[in-house]
Amino acid sequence: MRERIFRGKRINNEKWEYGFFITGSHFCGEKWEGKAYILDMKHPMYSQVVPETVGQYTGLKDANECPIF
Numbered sequence: 001m002r003e004r005i006f007r008g009k010r011i012n013n014e015k016w017e018y019g020f021f022i023t024g025s026h027f028c029g030e031k032w033e034g035k036a037y038i039l040d041m042k043h044p045m046y047s048q049v050v051p052e053t054v055g056q057y058t059g060l061k062d063a064n065e066c067p068i069f
Helices: none
Strands: 006-009 016-023 038-039 048-049
Touching: 006 038, 016 048
Parallel strands: none
Antiparallel strands: 006 016, 016 038, 038 048
């Protein structure tokens, strides 16, 4: 079974975050609608990310064994 992992760049420091993808409307209601978040799988925290940078893991790896999103 393929892992469902997403990644996105944080808005405050542009580092990549990996985990579950959620939108503001599902997460915190209308106040945060239109915003995107990555929920870290290892730690109980979330980070706001730039929506245009969010990608889902394809289940494949490149020649250097890096995951393809």
